[in-house]
Amino acid sequence: MTPFAYARARQVDEALALRAGHPEARFIAGGTNLLDLMKENVARPGMLIDITGLPLHDVETTADGGLRIGALVSNADLAYHPEVERRYPLLAQAILAGASPQLRNMASTGGNLLQRTRCYYFYDAGVPCNKREPGSGCPARDGLNRIHAILGASDQCIAVHPSDMCVALAALEATVEVAGPAGRRVIDFADFHRLPGDQPQRDNTLEDDELIVAITLPARGFARHHAYLKVRDRASYAFALVSVAAALEREADGRIAEARLALGGVAHKPWRDPRAEDLLRGQPCNAESFGRAADALLQGAQGFAHNDFKIELARRAIVRALEQAASQEGTP
Ligand SMILES: Cc1cc2nc3c(=O)[nH]c(=O)nc-3n(C[C@H](O)[C@H](O)[C@H](O)COP(=O)(O)OP(=O)(O)OC[C@H]3O[C@@H](n4cnc5c(N)ncnc54)[C@H](O)[C@@H]3O)c2cc1C
Known part of the structure; x- marks a missing residue:
């Protein structure tokens, strides 16, 4: 693992300021994906900005009857939240289908959206991969591709997004609230993740210096x-x-x-x-x-x-x- 600096942020503005001053830095929440990528030499951030102390741990009902989920609510807390169990059981079911109880205790809502593909070639820093090293090639196309895409792939990348939770969030038409140097904006879930096209290194439409602060579900939960x-x-x-x-x-x-x-x-x-x-x-x-x-x-x-x-x-x-x-x- 490459050496890195470590800083802890207590407020969203503080996290954004740290990020703005350190382009080589990455936010870390539960660390269940980022630390694995660092151990495999796939990610080499010069600094980790620990965001677990930010006040983004609440689940609140919105004025129009929806649910606003802080980005740091753990996958476990979300799946077992009484409002999610009662009104959005599809989301609870999807979360509980993923990972293991220990991982779900650590993994955050925001981090789940940003987890990276499980493509074998992406994880192997010793082989080419357009997602890891743009322009280097995609061995998966003619290689071992049992877990790969059947829809929306490009010449450059056939990787898939591995999340379970995100599939339910897509069906429920969630929105993603993000904060950045220019202020806050809301992204429809359908526009958050992207197809690989000729920029497979980009998984989503979040800018590098932006932070996910919340996910909001509309009132309609299809509970029945x-x-x-x-x-x-x-x-x-x-x-x-x-x-x-x-x-x-x-x-x-x-x-x-x-x-x-x-x-x-x-x-x-x-x-x-x-x-x-x-x-x-x-x-x-x-x-x-x-x-x-x-x-x-x-x-x-x-x-x-x-x-x-x-x-x-x-x-x-x-x-x-x-x-x-x-x-x-x-x-x-
Ligand atoms: C063995 C194993 C099995 C798994 N199985 C499944 C499975 O079956 N289904 C499934 O859906 N998932 C599965 N996962 C993935 C797991 O759900 C994710 O690793 C987890 O959700 C990531 O959340 P985290 O908080 O740990 O993110 P981290 O590892 O802390 O961060 C991941 C990425 O998100 C960024 N980030 C985190 N929070 C924010 C934020 N608020 N704003 C901006 N950037 C942020 C980080 O910089 C990093 O790039 C598995 C993981 C492991 C290790």
Whole structure:
């Protein structure tokens, strides 16, 4: 590990000022991803700015009935928060499908959004990788790509975003509140993570000198009909090969009034296409309408040999998650 300086910030402005004065610095929250990357020599920050003392640990109801989650709320505290369990069980389910209890105790909400890909080549500092070293190449395209993207990949990068929590946040249409030298701004979740294009080194639209301060959920939580389905190699402590966040609201006659669908493990960002959701509106809950939505969401899917199986796997997982969401009767 490369030597680094360490500083602790107590206020958001203090953290931003430290960052502005030290371009080589990185914020550290739970450290569950950043420290691994430093040990592997993938990240070499000259300074760590510890943000765990910032006042960003609260979960509060917003004026319009939503929920504002401080960036430093741990994944465990969020999953077991009574308002999340009651009103946003899809989010609780997705968080609890990830990592392990110990990791969820340390991992923060903001850090979860910014965790980096699990691509083997990205983690191996001894081989080329356009995400780690722009312009060096992408060995994954013709190499071992079982865990890689089937949607939205580019010539330069076929890595996927590994988060479970973010798939639920995408389906729930969360927003991300960030603070930077120019003040605060709010980013729609759909615009937060990005596709690799010709800048695979950029995972998201956060600027280097900006800090995530909160995530806000709108009032609508789809508590009654939801499912988070995660398909992985082991039943626990493994990243998703494919995951699906499905949420429905149903009319009195059983037809679909509103639908949300997002996929994890298949692209450089949580994958959502409102056109697939539009196809579900007004339809009965059955295999035909679910299958049509799955086909729409997977339009243009392409494998790279070892991950070809993910296309059919994703289709089946979408249909099953929608079936589970439709049949489930949660607390409204
Ligand atoms: C073995 C293992 C298994 C895992 N399994 C899963 C899984 O199945 N599903 C899943 O979703 N996740 C999984 N994870 C990932 C885990 O959820 C993330 O590592 C964690 O959420 C990151 O949060 P953190 O607070 O520890 O971030 P850190 O490691 O502290 O930071 C990560 C990045 O975010 C930046 N950062 C942190 N907070 C902020 C902020 N507020 N503003 C700006 N920048 C910030 C840091 O500078 C760094 O670049 C696993 C991790 C491990 C080690």
